[in-house]
Amino acid sequence: xxxxxxxxxxxxxxxxxxxxxxxxxxxxxxxxxxxxxxxxxxxxxxxxxxxxxxxxxxxxxxxxxxxxxxxxxxxxxxxxxxxxxxxxxxxxxxxxxxxxxxxxxxxxxxxxxxxxxxxxxxxxxxxxxxxxxxxxxxxxxxxxxxxxxxxxxxxxxxxxxxxxxxxxxxxxxxxxxxxxxxxxxxxxxxxxxxxxxxxxxxxxxxxxxxxxxxxxxxxxxxxxxxxxxxxxxxxxxxxxxxxxxxxxxxxxxxxxxxxxxxxxxxxxxxxxxxxxxxxxxxxxxxxxxxxxxxxxxxxxxx
Amino acid sequence: xxxxxxxxxxxxxxxxxxxxxxxxxxxxxxxxxxxxxxxxxxxxxxxxxxxxxxxxxxxxxxxxxxxxxxxxxxxxxxxxxxxxxxxxxxxxxxxxxxxxxxxxxxxxxxxxxxxxxxxxxxxxxxxxxxxxxxxxxxxxxxxxxxxxxxxxxxxxxxxxxxxxxxxxxxxxxxxxxxxxxxxxxxxxxxxxxxxxxxxxxxxxxxxxxxxxxxxxxxxxxxxxxxxxxxxxxxxxxxxxxxxxxxxxxxxxxxxxxxxxxxxxxxxxxxxxxxxxxxxxxxxxxxxxxxxxxxxxxxxxxxxxxxxxxxxxxxxxxxxxxxxxxxxxxxxxx
Numbered sequence: 102x103x104x105x106x107x108x109x110x111x112x113x114x115x116x117x118x119x120x121x122x123x124x125x126x127x128x129x130x131x132x133x134x135x136x137x138x139x140x141x142x143x144x145x146x147x148x149x150x151x152x153x154x155x156x157x158x159x160x161x162x163x164x165x166x167x168x169x170x171x172x173x174x175x176x177x178x179x180x181x182x183x184x185x186x187x188x189x190x191x192x193x194x195x196x197x198x199x200x201x202x203x204x205x206x207x208x209x210x211x212x213x214x215x216x217x218x219x220x221x222x223x224x225x226x227x228x229x230x231x232x233x234x235x236x237x238x239x240x241x242x243x244x245x246x247x248x249x250x251x252x253x254x255x256x257x258x259x260x261x262x263x264x265x266x267x268x269x270x271x272x273x274x275x276x277x278x279x280x281x282x283x284x285x286x287x288x289x290x291x292x293x294x295x296x297x298x299x300x301x302x303x304x305x306x307x308x309x310x311x312x313x314x315x316x317x318x319x320x321x322x323x324x325x326x327x328x329x330x331x332x333x334x335x336x337x338x339x340x341x342x343x344x345x346x347x348x349x350x351x352x353x354x355x356x357x358x359x360x361x362x363x364x365x366x367x368x369x370x371x372x373x374x375x376x377x378x379x380x381x382x383x384x385x386x387x388x389x390x391x392x393x394x395x396x397x398x399x400x401x402x403x
Numbered sequence: 404x405x406x407x408x409x410x411x412x413x414x415x416x417x418x419x420x421x422x423x424x425x426x427x428x429x430x431x432x433x434x435x436x437x438x439x440x441x442x443x444x445x446x447x448x449x450x451x452x453x454x455x456x457x458x459x460x461x462x463x464x465x466x467x468x469x470x471x472x473x474x475x476x477x478x479x480x481x482x483x484x485x486x487x488x489x490x491x492x493x494x495x496x497x498x499x500x501x502x503x504x505x506x507x508x509x510x511x512x513x514x515x516x517x518x519x520x521x522x523x524x525x526x527x528x529x530x531x532x533x534x535x536x537x538x539x540x541x542x543x544x545x546x547x548x549x550x551x552x553x554x555x556x557x558x559x560x561x562x563x564x565x566x567x568x569x570x571x572x573x574x575x576x577x578x579x580x581x582x583x584x585x586x587x588x589x590x591x592x593x594x595x596x597x598x599x600x601x602x603x604x605x606x607x608x609x610x611x612x613x614x615x616x617x618x619x620x621x622x623x624x625x626x627x628x629x630x631x632x633x634x635x636x637x638x639x640x641x642x643x644x645x646x647x648x649x650x651x652x653x654x655x656x657x658x659x660x661x662x663x664x665x666x667x668x669x670x671x672x673x674x675x676x677x678x679x680x681x682x683x684x685x686x687x688x689x690x691x692x693x694x695x696x697x698x699x700x701x702x703x704x705x706x707x708x709x710x711x712x713x714x715x716x717x718x719x720x721x722x723x724x725x726x727x728x729x730x731x732x733x734x735x736x
Contacts, residue, residue: 116733153553156733179555189546193417202413205406206554247550 105164106131106180106255106287112151112161114144114311121147123311125161129255129287134277136298136319137291138390139308140398145291146186148308149259152289153183166254179207182253184261188244192233196224196243199232200250207251218246221276237264245276256280256288262297270294274301299323299390309398322393327386328366330357333379341376342369407560411568415534418541424530424576428583431526432518436588439509461505469496488602491619495600510596512622514588515581519633520692525665527580527633528640528689532661534572535644537654538565539729544653546736562729566645566722573641577634581626597623603695632691635711639718643685646721649728665689676702682709685717 105128114122122144129135139145150156152163154170154177163170168177190199200218204210219228222242232240241264248256256277262270278301280286292298298305299319306316315322332338335357342348342359346369350359361369363385373380415421475481476489499506519527539562542548551561589595600619640661648657668686675681682688682702688710695707 150734155549155552156735157731174557175555178553181553183553185549185553187546187549189550191414191417191545191547193419198413198417202410203550203554205410206551206556208555251555 104130106133106166107152107289108164109148109152110161110164112148112163113159114147114151114156115159116147121311122151122158125308125311125313127306127313127316129289131254131287132281132285133304134281134288134290134302136302136305137289137308138295138298138305138394139291143309143398144311145308146259149183149185149257149289149291153181153185153257154178155185179251180254181257182248182251182255183257183259184241184244184248185257185259187259188240188247190232190235190240190243190247192231195229195231196235196239196246197228199243200246203247204250210251214250214252215246218250221249222246223272238266238269241265241269241273245273249280252284254286256286258288258290260292261290262292262294270297277301295389295391295394305390307394307397314397315393319390323387323390324363325386325388326360326362328359328361329382329384329386330373330380331355331382331384332357332373333381338373338378341373345372404560404564407556407564408567408571411538411565412571415538415568415572418537420534421572421576421579424533425579425583427530428580429587432584432587435518436509436514436584436591439514439588440591443507443509461507462500465496465500465506469493469500472496491602494619495602498600504596504599506599508594508596509588509592510594510599510622511585511589511592512596512599512626514592515584516622516626516629516692518584518588519580519629522580523633523636523692524669524686524689527577527637528665529662530576530580531573531637531640532644532658534576535569535641536648536657536661538569538645539649540652540654540657543734543736548734548736552734558730559726562726566642566725569641569645570638573637574634577630577637580633581630597621597626601625603628628695629692632695636689636691636714639685639714640689642718643721646725646728649725672702678702683713685714688713 107129109128110126112122112125113120125144125148127135137145137149147156151158152165152170154174163177165177166180168180170177190196191202194202197215197219200215204215219225222245224239224242224246227235227239232243235243241261245258245261248258258277261277262273265273274297277288277290281288290298290302302319304316304318305322307314330338332355335352335355338357339350339352342350342357346361346365348359348361348369350357352358366383366385370380370383472489472493476486476493496506498504537544539548542551552558599622601622602619603625644657644661647660648654651657651660665686668684668689671678671681671684672687679702682705687702688705691707691710694710
């Protein structure tokens with residue numbers, strides 16, 4: 102059985118005869134946090150809009166918890182909470198009224214659910230004030246509460262940390278991580294803050310020019326394959342690596358640097374130790390997500 | 404569904420549209436009834452000054468008219484239906500004399516009807532537009548349409564709930580107009596006049612006024628009749644405004660387009676009344692209440708039934724298009 106909470110298959114979207122989304126497919130498992138990255142105009146928000154039914158795909162389909170968005174909109178959407186370029190609130194009402202209003206649009210949402218969501222985002226004290234007097238950060242919190250009151254299994258967040266201060270961002274991250282861990286909610290986050298995505302997400306999908314160009318777990322995505330050994334005789338080791346493993350290594354001081362397939366690493370290390378080298382440190386170089394993002398979306402013009 | 408409608412009604416109420424409409428209404432009604440009362444008193448003063456009498460002798464004038472009518476109806480030469488209409492006027496005048504009511508006094512019952520008759524083509528549609536114009540467009544301009552449409556509710560239900568809420572508020576508004584005009588004008592006139600008889604039911608037959616079917620009914624019935632027509636017209640205008648509000652993105656342009664249609668429609672009717680097509684435009688058909696007064700025919704071939712039919716077609720068409728557009732629309736705000 103397919104356990105994907107979200108399954109996006111071959112989405113395509115033409116807007117005014119322009120192909121905005123060429124072919125986007127990915128899926129998200131229960132409890133997974135997936136980061137959705139892409140430069141401006143890459144089709145990020147358009148994809149998210151199609152996932153939540155705001156806009157209709159030219160072709161392809163979205164399945165949420167096994168329900169096709171096209172055929173069973175209501176069943177599919179009852180499992181989704183989202184903030185799309187939000188938060189969007191009625192500013193002539195109090196935060197609480199806003200939540201009540203949306204609660205009445207879903208089945209079986211009780212007052213207790215609203216109160217829980219309010220407590221979760223830490224807005225108990227100001228919840229009865231008019232939205233018009235809220236700060237951006239407070240609106241973001243209400244927006245998250247809105248997305249959570251009906252206990253969705255999938256959370257879709259587009260730029261959720263806009264306008265939050267560092268402390269707010271940290272709290273937000275903890276809330277989202279807890280939701281995924283404790284309630285097994287899947288989360289799809291798009292953000293410009295790459296460090297944010299790196300800290301929060303299990304997996305990352307990078308979109309550019311309407312196509313997914315990389316989709317991998319954060320760890321895999323960041324591995325460069327570059328290994329740095331700190332050992333007593335780098336020159337000798339360099340020769341050994343070259344003769345035994347056909348690996349070109351560069352020397353810098355007491356370190357030796359080479360690009361190695363991670364699977365061969367333990368074999369190489371064993372050989373080095375067996376040959377009597379004194380290894381003090383082996384480091385598997387990782388790049389930052391930012392480096393990866395920039396290298397993949399290079400030479401980008403809108 | 405009930406919850407959705409309640410939400411929409413709450414939104415309209417919280418946007419404080421009703422107080423705005425009430426203020427507009429009170430200002431207009433207050434000014435109009437004050438002005439009417441003032442004009443009436445001046446006329447009487449003038450009459451007294453000219454005739455040299457100290458009190459306006461309406462009984463004398465009414466009796467004079469009565470005698471004249473009775474004399475003419477004795478005349479064998481006049482046709483039966485004309486005599487029938489004389490008889491009804493005699494009956495009406497007798498009522499005034501018997502009950503000691505001055506027939507030309509402004510009363511609340513007369514005022515609320517004439518307000519409705521005058522307002523039905525422009526002022527009342529404007530009030531409806533204030534209510535309806537931002538129903539959908541404000542959801543787009545505030546971007547809240549995104550939270551409405553990403554819930555587990557199909558789009559047609561969202562729009563239907565808005566439409567029902569609009570119908571409720573429109574009905575309420577028609578009641579408010581009726582009650583406000585009556586109460587405020589009573590303050591000035593000090594006369595209700597709801598039981599006074601009024602002659603109505605003229606029909607146009609081969610170009611002449613046919614009074615065969617005229618009847619004498621009490622004023623309150625006439626008021627109810629007029630306000631049912633106002634209600635019907637308001638529902639039509641509300642439905643058309645809903646469509647406009649859905650197509651444009653701001654409520655300002657929605658109100659602008661509706662006003663342009665209303666005023667432009669009056670122009671069309673005024674300048675091109677012999678052009679066949681004009682009678683199919685909804686604005687030309689709004690003035691339903693004037694059919695009751697008899698000789699009204701803005702464009703050749705129009706009648707009360709014709710206008711009601713045309714208006715219904717416009718409203719149903721607007722609603723159908725609204726639902727289709729709303730269901731298909733890509734939300735890109």
